[in-house]
Amino acid sequence: AESVVRAFRGRTGQFIFCSTVDVYTKPAKAYPVKEDAERKPIPEFEYAHDKALCESILEEAYSQGAFPLTILRPAATYNDAWAPIALLGPGETFLNRIRNGKPLIVLGDGTSFWTSTHRDDVARAFTGAAGNSKTIGKSYNVMGDEWMTWHQYYQTAADVMKAPPVTLVPIPADLLAEIAPKTASWCSLNFKYNNIFDNSAAIADLGFKYTITWEEGVRRMVQYHDSRGNVDNCPQYPLYDQIIEAWRRTERNLIDELSVLDV
Template sequence: MATKVLFVGGTGQISLPCVAEAVEAGHEVTLFNRGKSDVALPPGVSVIAGDMKDPASYRQLGEQQWDVVCQFMVFTPEQMAQDIAVFTGRVGQYVFISSASVYEKPARHYVITEQTPAINPFWKYSQDKIACETMLQASTGLPWTIVRPSHTVRTGLPTMMGPADTTVQRLLDGKPIIVAGDGATPWTLTRSADFAVPFVRLFAHPDALGEIFHITSDRGYSWDAIHTAIAAGLGVQAQIVHVPTDTLVRFNPEWEGPLRGDKSWSALFDNTKIKSVVGEFECAEVLETVLEEPLAHLRRRMAAGLKVDAGFDQLIGQIAAAQSALGQ
């Protein structure tokens, strides 16, 4: 008997390869989303058009029995409360996609495990994910698994400061780009297709219930190496200006969350726990291979004309000039 799997979302950066992997594994897959994406879905996938913001239509999902529900679209405690109400007693396994950004900043140890505390005083996004995890763990009657992806790539380029396409345009124009800190901080990148394999193996797995897992590559890269490889993929050289995180946040307080709450810190992960449950899995480790798919998507966007954020472009130029002037 096929496992009935519901994806809330299912066409996004991480979820689309997971849908394909679930179909490949023989699961009966249904997606619930607004139906506005034009991405091609694997044959046999059913789609229920709807919106989480419409409580009446969303409650109808709870009128069906699901073996597994994969929730990619919950970001706030209010949304988690709705899911607990809708799915309790109707689901064999509720898989909540959280974020590795919830881990303690700064971490007490340079290698992150699931035992690393979930404490992020800098970023509301991460704080809301922590609150969602806490609510789910306190619930009754909803068997749960929490999965924490780190920086997972498919369509978007992994630049340190976004929007990424504006950074790309600066590279193409021979303008300097900014990396926070000294550029040597190690950062883990995982392809979405590599994430999908162990993720789907968690479906209906008894040892996954009531457990938290992160799923990442075992390899980290410096931020300078990442940006240099992106530039090389574009056929240009990167002019990197290093700027302290504190300085960047003074220029733009909105960067405090993404930088102090995430990308300024080392992010290396121990995947022993997930491998002990689902077995070994492979992730691409050569940086150029990791960047192949996002660079291919970038080239398609370039053919249509990149959308540049003029305000971000101007601010990066201003900061880069100010930092460079210190050495003159």
Template sequence: MKVLYIGGTGNISAASSRLAVKSGMDLYLLNRGKEQIKIDGAKSIIADYTNKEAVIQAIKGHEWDVVVNWMAFTPQDVESDFKIFNGHTKQYIFISSASAYQKPGGHPVITESTPLYNPYWQYSRDKIACEDYLIQRFRKDGFPITIVRPSLTYDTVIPVPICGWKDFTIIDRIRKGKEVIIHGDGTSLWTITHSEDFAKGFNGLLGHRQAIGHSFHITSDEIMTWNQIFEWVAEAAGAPLKAVHIASDFIGSFDENLYGSLLGDKAHSVIFDNSKIKRFVPGFRATIPFSEGIKRTLRWFEADPGRIQMDPAKGQLVDKIIRAYKRGSRSS
């Protein structure tokens, strides 16, 4: 099976790329050739994805069984893909986001039929608009789409909403005994998925003709509170957790991105029903608990000193929010 990944070396996609190669797929990765992560066994196509003509020239003469775009975020991105790949692939997989689901929803359990609606986060609204466009192309033109909605998925990032992600700032704060913020009272329910587990479900959809026209989310079945998540991060860091619980809307008033990420997603309890992906990919099961996966992530960071970078602006923002919160608490 001949597969093209646009991207394929990122936090979520690298594990899927490795599994695709291991499974015997003829995998091509289209990127700018500057990525630090290399996928052994994958073929490389060098092009800037944002340059449509460059992409057309780079893939000239190729026909695909599957095209996966890990880097499409706006309707313009998928419109361009439709023009390039319509008639040249048997399946096109769009990576959407589970943040597109209605928050708060009418039911605590999220299925693929949960409405898509997010008035808080532009990122999510753009993903919804991408889905709307692709569904129109499927219905009107027979464009063979499959939509996949990852939720919070990690491997080479630290998956906490405040002071986390690609840098080491949250771990540095914990190890130095500094306070960290947990949104709300920390008791809302959440699911975090290791990218190697995500890959097991995702790669089962590649070339799956019955998956065309369908949407799927792929997550772990492990349900945790945010208090538990932060405790496991601190345990992996090897230091006690000094947490300050602050309301999400208060946090969001200091930063637009945090407003969207919290109010439009992580502030709400979410339980994912993975019945559909398990029906289409029999045997799919997530097996990496977060308590183990976060330790793997920290070992990955610490294996290369160049990865251990702190973001002073993040730490300053956390300190600013905590100071403002405590001032308000004392005066109330």
């Protein structure tokens, strides 16, 4: 961000910064989260913390007259080559699990809310901001209108794939991050929180429209990966089933040990 200020000070009619909704404090103090909500992500969430720092640097430069500034804050953004957030392991492997009716790890009880938006819809928000004088000095939440629980999020993918109903294995997010810190740290830092945002400003000023539903987005993903054999020939990720087996074993042991005390 400091390099941007040096490079573009007095040299551009508008600088549009792609930030993220992760700059907001988690958990939020009120829902839906609006653009003026508190922005204090924890330092451990480096991606969010760095984005928030960039925003502060750019906003300070704007206040000093360096250049006109517009900030867009997309939520989880995907494209056809992507796959539903797996929480653990490769996306293609996760699609394979859904297709074959294998159990899926879900955070908490699977009822916290998530929102995802296709790249094509997000791109139209950027074109709506470019050269738009109404956006100068403002920030915008950019995401779809669907707020889905993780259960709904995964069940929709199963429905698109004509797979069996999903079987969810609820595991605490913080525990999952401790078990697999290299691949599951975002479960504790981000995914366990509700993601419910107000996108009315983007609709009003940018002409933003949510045209690709999650169902349609998953359909595109599945077509993309199936055409390349990615789902049926996905990478093996044995840790996934090992975690499920260990968790279920621990649950049974707890029940056997403690249920007799409930007298």
